[in-house]
Amino acid sequence: MTTRLYNFNPGPAALPLEVLEEAKESTVQYGGRGISIMEMSHRSKPVEQLAAASEQLLLELTGLQQKDYRVLFMGGGASTQFAMLPSNFLSEGAVADYILSGSFSEKALQEAQYIGETRIAASSKAEHWQRTPDVRGLKVQANTAYVHMTTNNTIEGSRFNAFPETGETPLIVDMTSDLLSRDIDYNQFSMIYAGAQKNIGPAGITAVIIRNEMLDRCSKQIPLIWRYATYASNDSLYNTPPVHALYLTNLVLQWTKRQGGVQQLEAINRDKAALIYEAIDRSGGFYEGIIATTDRSDMNITWRLASKELEQLFVQESEQQGFEGLAGHRSVGGIRASAYNAVPRTACQALVEFMVDFQRRKG
Numbered sequence: 001m002t003t004r005l006y007n008f009n010p011g012p013a014a015l016p017l018e019v020l021e022e023a024k025e026s027t028v029q030y031g032g033r034g035i036s037i038m039e040m041s042h043r044s045k046p047v048e049q050l051a052a053a054s055e056q057l058l059l060e061l062t063g064l065q066q067k068d069y070r071v072l073f074m075g076g077g078a079s080t081q082f083a084m085l086p087s088n089f090l091s092e093g094a095v096a097d098y099i100l101s102g103s104f105s106e107k108a109l110q111e112a113q114y115i116g117e118t119r120i121a122a123s124s125k126a127e128h129w130q131r132t133p134d135v136r137g138l139k140v141q142a143n144t145a146y147v148h149m150t151t152n153n154t155i156e157g158s159r160f161n162a163f164p165e166t167g168e169t170p171l172i173v174d175m176t177s178d179l180l181s182r183d184i185d186y187n188q189f190s191m192i193y194a195g196a197q198k199n200i201g202p203a204g205i206t207a208v209i210i211r212n213e214m215l216d217r218c219s220k221q222i223p224l225i226w227r228y229a230t231y232a233s234n235d236s237l238y239n240t241p242p243v244h245a246l247y248l249t250n251l252v253l254q255w256t257k258r259q260g261g262v263q264q265l266e267a268i269n270r271d272k273a274a275l276i277y278e279a280i281d282r283s284g285g286f287y288e289g290i291i292a293t294t295d296r297s298d299m300n301i302t303w304r305l306a307s308k309e310l311e312q313l314f315v316q317e318s319e320q321q322g323f324e325g326l327a328g329h330r331s332v333g334g335i336r337a338s339a340y341n342a343v344p345r346t347a348c349q350a351l352v353e354f355m356v357d358f359q360r361r362k363g
């Protein structure tokens with residue numbers, strides 16, 4: 001077997017090796033049924049059970065109650081949610097509040113602008129996204145349909161540590177890059193969505209966790225296939241879901257539970273990220289963190305070197321030494337290490353050793 005790389009890809013990202021091995025085992029035969037999961041009807045018992053079990057697991061892992069929330073699985077990625085969300089909940093006469101903290105939050109706003117009236121409720125764009133806006137005292141107006149925010153900014157490497165109190169107004173979050181990576185009160189959100197390919201599975205499937213009362217509010221002016229209520233009343237099987245991606249997601253959720261859930265993972269992730277942040281902060285300016293210390297993400301760790309050339313050399317040499325995915329996003333440059341749940345501590349340690357060695361040679 002070839003050695004596995006130290007995978008710091010931003011997404012699609014590292015999956016637990018255990019999960020990949022398990023999936024390999026059941027690729028040809030699923031549950032001793034003589035065919036694989038990819039070849040089964042989505043109306044078959046195994047697929048129904050997979051959807052139901054994954055819903056249960058995701059609720060359990062987020063500490064949410066079955067009586068309050070549904071979990072829906074659908075295709076299309078998180079970007080589809082940028083458009084589906086306002087289509088369902090932004091009605092005429094109402095305004096959707098968007099908190100801007102990075103480029104994905106701007107993309108979410110952009111799609112909503114095609115659907116209805118929007119307002120920028122807070123933004124850190126003027127500060128080049130180097131921090132997340134303080135939203136603790138956010139004022140919500142009476143005609144606000146919902147407040148939207150991106151809890152972790154994948155491209156910039158920042159996150160929110162505090163969330164606004166929106167009262168009766170639904171707080172809706174894009175948690176694509178931090179779902180199940182930290183122990184927060186998931187009950188404060190009326191809807192959470194996440195493309196699976198960062199923390200909970202492979203690309204091709206998106207999880208939507210939604211409060212029951214939101215399902216009654218879905219627009220009846222839009223096609224059935226765009227309504228969250230359609231997915232809920234059909235247990236995510238209204239049409240063919242990405243079955244194989246659902247299967248892999250289920251394996252990742254089981255793995256997440258075996259790690260001790262979000263409490264344990266938060267501690268592990270904190271420790272992993274701290275290793276890398278310490279290497280940055282101890283470098284005497286050779287490596288320079290981009291994000292304000294208090295708003296640093298544990299999932300996406302970003303920094304710069306003195307020049308573009310030095311950054312390119314860093315990435316090039318890291319690839320020769322078995323590291324994958326360390327180049328910053330094409331829109332911002334620099335270096336980014338994405339240390340999602342499935343990235344082992346040993347990979348972070350190896351990266352720190354590489355950083356120290358690189359500095360010794362080039363500093």
Ligand SMILES: *Cc1c(COP(=O)(O)O)cnc(C)c1O
Pocket residue numbers: 011076077078079080104150152153154174175176177195196198
């Ligand atoms: C990756 C990402 C997206 C885009 O996800 P797609 O599944 O590619 O549409 C949106 N929001 C955040 C926070 C992300 O990290």
